[in-house]
Amino acid sequence: MIRIGCGSAFERDRIDWPVRLADSGAVDHMAFDCLAERSMALNQLRKLEDPNAGYMQRLEKPAAGFDVRLPKIVEGFAPFVASGGTMVGNFGAANPEGAGAAVVDGLRAAGVSGVKVGVITGDDVMEQVVKQDLYLPEYDRRISEMTEKIVSANAYIGAEPVVEALRQGATFVLGGRLADPSPYVGPICFRNGWELDDWEKVGLATLAGHLLECGTHVTGGNFTDPPFNPVPDMMELGFPYAEVDDGRIVVSKTPGTGGLVSTKTVRLQIGYEIGDPAAYLTPDVTADFSQVAVRQVGEDRVEVTGASGRERPETLKVLVGLDLGWKVTVEMSYGGPGCVERAQFSAELLRARVEKALGDEILEWHTDLVGMSSLFGTAISRGYPAEVRMRVAARTASKAAAQTIFDEGDYLPISGPAAGGGRGAMTLARAIGVTPALLDRSNVPLHVEVLES
Amino acid sequence: MKLRDIAYAREGDKTDLANICLFPHDEADWPLLQEKITAEVVAAKFAPVIKGTVTRYELPNLQGLNFVLTAALAGGNSRSLRVDGTGKSYASLMLDIEI
Known part of the structure; x- marks a missing residue:
């Protein structure tokens, strides 16, 4: 069994609430999704931006192309890392190497030494995309017809390199465009001893990641519509975590916080950003959520069963x-x-x-x-x-x-x-x-x- | 009555696609949702704001419906000139449907 919590749901998410989860003792792993669809392109532009180009909204100076919160994240979660906790996330954005160096520096500054930091590269596929002159279906054009407009091309990558880094002893793993659930799928499969071609188990791990990756979306955020769906104590919504075992996920939240985990909040998050529930495509698996069932098994504890999966797609989605x-x-x-x-x-x-x-x-x-x-x-x-x-x-x-x-x-x-x-x-x-x-x-x-x- | 009286919903986006999942507050209303909230009904409600099609999927054990709307977000969040680029508010338009 693994206990894994959510550390970030998007690129500007808050840090204080997930730190409270990490420090609560309820989890031994934290996973972070730090990227929206446009983040890779924006970060690429930040890298290229002329520092004297004048004002760009909310950008006072050019950033290094990785998560601008990273120094604060390392500082905030340093006690968790020092106590043996594992962190995995796509903090790297357009510059995983720079992010890796920043993590090492940040940990040293916090007095945490001897932590292995895994850095995953290779999701930047600009060269390949240009060379193969890929077709862009939404625009009905090929790359070569829009060359001057293209600023980035990143493949959504899966849990394989995360598992490789964990296998080499890393307890802080970062990459660029890791797919949203994959920072969860890697540690869940590795710690539970599941192979990455055991599609049913990878499907379950993917559902766990899908449930957690939007943070407070499953603990009472984006839910209440008074007088419907009341949420207790919204002053501080707990960040979610899950216990993941053979065939079963139990979703819960930081002890002592507000919000709720109910069969309704879990239902809404299962249905969030999906297409055909029987074929949720990720780099890791063709996950099948169509037969999933939910059951309240305690206060703020919901059991999720019935997730499955089939072989992963041979192609990777590139944005x-x-x-x-x-x-x-x-x-x-x-x-x-x-x-x-x-x-x-x-x-x-x-x-x-x-x-x-x-x-x-x-x-x-x-x-x-x-x-x-x-x-x-x-x-x-x-x-x-x-x-x-x-x-x-x-x-x-x-x-x-x-x-x-x-x-x-x-x-x-x-x-x-x-x-x-x-x-x-x-x-x-x-x-x-x-x-x-x-x-x-x-x-x-x-x-x-x-x-x- | 409005769908909001018996159901709740959430919208998500992927580039120019929107999806809206819909669940009844009371499981007894599940057959009613299945019968009344067809892809055609949703397409008619959303016609002023989407250019594409609507497909419906079912989540039987959760008593849920999932609708996928194509060409739904004026090109997608990052380039859209709309107020609500991701279409999160679409969940409320869904619940405005008369049932």
Whole structure:
């Protein structure tokens, strides 16, 4: 039996709550998913970014291309690592080697020596993708038709190199684009003595990872809809962990924390980001969740059974990152009689002014009336609102064009329709596209290096 | 009544795909969901916001339905110009369906 907890659900997730789980004694392994779909491309761009290129939203200076939280994560979890706990995660993003060095430095600074740090490389498949001129189905084009836009290509990699690093004695393992459940699948299979071609067991391990990888998504987050689905004490939701054994997963959360683990929270997370429940594809397995059952077996303890799996796919999913220019948003509120008409007029006026200046430098334009139609278009309509927020979002070829739209938004309160207020924080950032492709796994050789703190 | 009175839902995204899983609060309502909430019903509700198709899957032991919506997120979260790029709010549009 292994006890494994979630340490991170995304690239900017909080650190304090999972540290509490690690220090609680409930787990001996922690796994971290630190990447969203666009993270690889963003991190690649951060590596390339000119430090003097001016302001990019939320990026004060270029980062090293790996998880910016890493020094704080190492510091926070150092006591757990020092006490023999194992950490696995995709902290490396676009720079696993740099992340490995940062972990070694961080552990030494925390006075933790002799810890073996496994570094997995090889998920960066830019060369292979260009050489094979892969087809991008969402765009119906080949790589060679979009070369100037491509900034990154990373294969989703599985638990194999994680297990290799654990076998070599590493207790801190990191890589780049490890697939979301794989930082869990590696330690679960290795510690339980399961082979990675025992598809049924790998399917079970994958379900455990799937249940935990979104953190508080399974302990009461993104769940309550008052008066439905009440959640006790949301001040601090416990981070989840699981006990994984032959044929059985028990999901629970940090002792003494708020939130809940119920058959309902577990159901929702089983169904999160899946397609056909009988064929959940990962680099490790074709997992089958279609016959899964859940049962409450204690307070905040839910047993999950019935997971299975078949042979893993021969191809790996690759996410290709595309530089699609710049994205800018402008917002302004209007209230009272005529507010909808003034908001619409304001958006049209803004567009007319910038179109005169920019012409076809505007690649895409989108207008929202927040409070009326921004989430669901015309799918729900509820009469005339008391107030409405005009929001314009545009994609442009150049940063200068985005800046022009940004500036016109600034002029709007004193040069637009009456009584527009609350201009608020406008945004200007890179527009990153991500799109999938498939690459035969024989083209993705992976490498494991073990360092020591 | 609205579907929200008897069921709960969650949305997830993968590039330009959205999926929405749906479960009854009370297992007694499972046959009703199976019968009434077809792929066609969901496609009609989501027509103003998606360009693609809707496919329905079942999770029988969990009494759950999973709907996969294609071309559903205006190109996907990172490039979409929408307010809600990942479509998390779609779970609430699902629960607005009349049953």
